[in-house]
Amino acid sequence: MRTTSTTTTRTFPTGLTQALKERVLALTDVARPEGPAFLAAAAGTEVAKAVDFGALEKLCKPLIVPAALAIALRDGGLREGRLSPVDTALLAATGAAYTTGDVILMLGEGHAGRSSTRLVSGAAAFGVGHLALGGLMLRSGLRFKPLQVALHGVIAGSAGAVLLAEDRSNAPLAAYGGLLAALSALATSVDRRNGPAASVLAVAGPVFLLSDALILVRRKTEGGSVLARALDVGVIDTYATAALLLLTGTAAAARTAGRVS
Template sequence: MTTRTFTNRLTRALRERALSLVDTGRPEGLVFLGAAAGTEIAKATGFGPLEKVCKPVIAPSALVVALRDGELGAVDTALLSATGAAYTVGDVILMLGGGHASRSVARLASGAAAFGVGHVALGALMLRSGIRPKALQMSFHGAVAGTVGGMLLREDRGNWPLATYGGMLAALSALATSVDHGRAPSASVLAVGGPVFLLSDGLILARRKVAGGSLAARALDVGVIDTYATATLLLLTGTAAAARSARGR
């Protein structure tokens, strides 16, 4: 399959995923959109109570979308569910600790640890589904992780947990972008989900440098939610599609 063909297939898969979210016959998609939109509004306006209601619903609703796309095996379901649960725990830890503006390395490290558990579970499911990392993707993501990790450590040696987490997320993104062209078309969205999750966490690092309450801070907060919700949906649904494709072989 040529790169152009894969790009066309990816574009169709993304469009179909977007349309599925507004299908009134599948309310979990509307719940996901509502949770993401509510969190964006909360971040834009600084209305904390709305965020506490909406943000913890993003990952679980994305998980339900992925599970309702089709039947999965017991182990696949367990790994996917572990990812959704870990992401939700990470969301709550960060949300209750000052959100994206938190400068507490301990708080960020705790949230990163929870997300790390989810990344490991999701990566295990990708490997179980037959996805294997490609040299080009590993090299590129390794360079990104090394650059960001070096910057964090130069800032403060105590940032090593964040640098380690960055390496873990980069490895997951490298695996996701290595999705084979022969997989189910709906699995191709992994090629977008991994990099967008990297972008989301990069925006969190940028947000720590911006004064709270400013227009730039609000814009970054909304950007983090936009990219995080998108990445979570694409990673969960794309990995589930890859798992189904592997079972059908």
């Protein structure tokens, strides 16, 4: 039993590394335009944030998640199995909710705004997406592991305490943080039973948490400064990465569950 456990521990990181490499390579496959489209949308948004070019951001940012969703829906092919209509609907609902959140934030001062009103509205949209995606993860066989729940509980509790200490009106943001932490706890509970391509979920959850943490830091940074623009780019980098890995990783887990059932 000890040998089996050690082998499992060693092979999961190896599989994760391979899955991440394959995901990066797939983005440059010109035979499938959604990969290059995702890269173009993310890069365009990064440039827009770096140089404060609002028109370019409005053109590119709303395309990030739809491109990632297209990749997730087209992944696999016949040998990997097809997504069921319910799986597809949950993925589409996630993509729609995330894109709505992007647009809500983008039409104001973005994630850098000092007012929490628009941030709460954006968080509500993302929350709907998290619930849909979490439902698909559970449907695909992922189950919470105690260690992941405990670690993410500490993270959510600490972040919530900071937000509430800053202002009691931040309670909705603290609640959103708890929901995101729960999604990350479930994503990082992925294991070999969910298929090798689903292993990217182990990275996706923490990267999304990092992206939202950068948003909180950015809100306290002086606008227009080098640090502020670097944080803006960092938020986009981590968000685009997390969205891509969450959607494709969950779709892969759903396909694996479909083959097994």
